[in-house]
Amino acid sequence: xxxxxxxxxxxxxxxxxxxxxxxxxxxxxxxxxxxxxxxxxxxxxxxxxxxxxxxxxxxxxxxxxxxxxxxxxxxxxxxxxxxxxxxxxxxxxxxxxxxxxxxxxxxxxxxxxxxxxxxxxxxxxxxxxxxxxxxxxxxxxxxxxxxxx
Amino acid sequence: xxxxxxxxxxxxxxxxxxxxxxxxxxxxxxxxxxxxxxxxxxxxxxxxxxxxxxxxxxxxxxxxxxxxxxxxxxxxxxxxxxxxxxxxxxxxxxxxxxxxxxxxxxxxxxxxxxxxxxxxxxxxxxxxxxxxxxxxxxxxxxxxxxxxxxxxxxxxxxxxxxxxxxxxxxxxxxxxxxxxxxxxxxxxxxxxxxxxxxxxxxxxxxxxxxxxxxxxxxxxxxxxxxxxxxxxxxxxxxxxxxxxxxxxxxxxxxxxxxxxxxxxxxxxxxxxxxxxxxxxxxxxxxxxxxxxxxxxxxxxxxxxxxxxxxxxxxxxxxxxxxxxxxxxxxxxxxxxxxxxxxxxxxxxxxxxxxxxxxxxxxxxxxxxxxxxxxxxxxxxxxxxxxxxxxxxxxx
Numbered sequence: 001x002x003x004x005x006x007x008x009x010x011x012x013x014x015x016x017x018x019x020x021x022x023x024x025x026x027x028x029x030x031x032x033x034x035x036x037x038x039x040x041x042x043x044x045x046x047x048x049x050x051x052x053x054x055x056x057x058x059x060x061x062x063x064x065x066x067x068x069x070x071x072x073x074x075x076x077x078x079x080x081x082x083x084x085x086x087x088x089x090x091x092x093x094x095x096x097x098x099x100x101x102x103x104x105x106x107x108x109x110x111x112x113x114x115x116x117x118x119x120x121x122x123x124x125x126x127x128x129x130x131x132x133x134x135x136x137x138x139x140x141x142x143x144x145x146x147x148x149x
Numbered sequence: 150x151x152x153x154x155x156x157x158x159x160x161x162x163x164x165x166x167x168x169x170x171x172x173x174x175x176x177x178x179x180x181x182x183x184x185x186x187x188x189x190x191x192x193x194x195x196x197x198x199x200x201x202x203x204x205x206x207x208x209x210x211x212x213x214x215x216x217x218x219x220x221x222x223x224x225x226x227x228x229x230x231x232x233x234x235x236x237x238x239x240x241x242x243x244x245x246x247x248x249x250x251x252x253x254x255x256x257x258x259x260x261x262x263x264x265x266x267x268x269x270x271x272x273x274x275x276x277x278x279x280x281x282x283x284x285x286x287x288x289x290x291x292x293x294x295x296x297x298x299x300x301x302x303x304x305x306x307x308x309x310x311x312x313x314x315x316x317x318x319x320x321x322x323x324x325x326x327x328x329x330x331x332x333x334x335x336x337x338x339x340x341x342x343x344x345x346x347x348x349x350x351x352x353x354x355x356x357x358x359x360x361x362x363x364x365x366x367x368x369x370x371x372x373x374x375x376x377x378x379x380x381x382x383x384x385x386x387x388x389x390x391x392x393x394x395x396x397x398x399x400x401x402x403x404x405x406x407x408x409x410x411x412x413x414x415x416x417x418x419x420x421x422x423x424x425x426x427x428x429x430x431x432x433x434x435x436x437x438x439x440x441x442x443x444x445x446x447x448x449x450x451x452x453x454x455x456x457x458x459x460x461x462x463x464x465x466x467x468x469x470x471x472x473x474x475x476x477x478x479x480x481x482x483x484x485x486x487x488x489x490x491x492x493x494x495x496x497x498x499x500x501x502x503x504x505x506x507x508x509x510x511x512x513x514x515x516x517x518x519x520x521x522x523x524x525x526x527x528x529x530x531x532x533x534x535x536x537x538x539x540x541x542x543x544x
Binding site for chain 1: 265268269271275276278281282283285287288291292295296298299300344348349350394397398399403404405406407409411
């Protein structure tokens with residue numbers, strides 16, 4: 001986890017989607033009979049060969065490759081929580097090799113779309129989405145690896 | 150599949166008129182009834198496409214429009230499937246007609262939309278993926294459009310100019326459409342000088358949100374004959390398909406795709422399956438199509454549709470566009486209405502409006518945007534949360 005120097009308590013913006021350790025993971029689901037995965041754990045679709053099969057909690061791979069990417073030049077509307085001044089959000093869709101799925105996420109701060117390419121390797125990180133007087137509210141982000149800037 | 154006849158079509162012009170959505174729907178319905186030369190009292194079934202932003206009357210759109218036209222005791226239903234709602238409403242009407250429950254049905258949808266991004270309704274809903282994608286990622290609808298555009302660039306070498314050329318082409322069509330909100334010609338330079346919304350897409354390439362209304366009067370083939378209408382535009386196929394697991398292409402409103410670790414991807418992806426169902430019902434294929442109306446929520450998404458409708462092989466949409474074949478006068482004109490680029494989206498009306506345009510085209514009533522000799526047309530559309538929508542019409 002990044003050292004911010006902040007004394008605020010770091011809490012997830014939404015519970016149950018990712019771990020808070022130094023090497024964070026997304027918390028997904030695995031369908032035991034199907035062999036498929038889903039994210040978030042309880043919001044995935046079922047495999048019709050096994051309708052009603054419950055997903056078991058599993059930590060998803062931390063690394064993947066960029067399937068596509070973009071940004072949001074204009075501030076997104078609520079329920080996005082706007083922090084002024086708005087820094088355009090960069091978004092990557094990342095393909096996980098083992099789980100064979102694509103997961104969206106913001107890219108860690110400091111990167112622009114000009115730095116990224118489809119196929120680049122990224123790793124899961126946590127970043128501050130918004131804060132109040134006592135808390136920093138975290139979300140998962142994709143951090144580019146091995147990219148020359 | 151047995152066919153039904155399109156007796157009448159009507160629209161209220163798209164724009165930001167600031168009136169109640171009921172006004173637009175009633176205007177479109179009356180125009181469709183006049184066009185059909187059918188009395189309102191003869192309509193046995195009202196099939197409304199729901200709008201979620203207009204409060205409770207929008208949730209019960211069918212009866213709202215019926216009351217505004219004057220309750221007659223007609224049967225009613227209201228359908229919601231996001232952007233695909235209009236075709237769902239048409240499919241419900243077809244079912245009523247083909248089952249013999251009614252002879253004539255009115256299909257109607259209308260919307261009043263706020264300016265700016267479409268966004269979820271208020272409140273905290275961490276169990277709703279549509280809420281999570283805005284809250285945790287800031288993933289607006291244009292973010293997803295742009296992910297697909299960038300993917301085309303990486304896979305097929307599409308360029309920003311290709312995307313801008315789609316907008317320019319559709320704007321040349323929309324100039325001739327009295328119902329279009331933006332009847333104005335835009336060039337590639339105009340697109341390039343508009344601000345980036347989600348890279349690589351610019352403001353002029355992203356569909357706006359609009360007010361508008363559209364309606365169809367549809368009936369059984371026997372009823373059409375009883376009115377002396379021997380050669381109507383016919384609805385030959387309707388698709389309201391859902392995806393087949395695993396759906397491997399990221400799309401709104403989801404944070405993730407299905408996984409293909411346990412089950413291989415289906416032979417046909419979701420977007421490719423949408424028109425395929427309508428073609429199959431009509432016993433027609435892409436080689437039979439003379440004109441198409443597709444959901445260009447962004448300029449780049451129109452290129453995806455060329456391939457997903459089978460108008461060209463995968464990876465060749467840019468070449469098809471640049472050949473001029475998808476412009477009026479070309480081999481297979483796409484979006485002769487001007488498309489969403491010239492209209493902006495009025496959600497429950499939009500899929501119905503696509504059918505209105507094809508009806509005008511097949512009757513030879515499309516004026517300066519007429520596709521000469523058009524006999525077969527196809528629409529394609531997709532609604533949030535896995536709603537496919539496509540209609541094949543012929544004459």
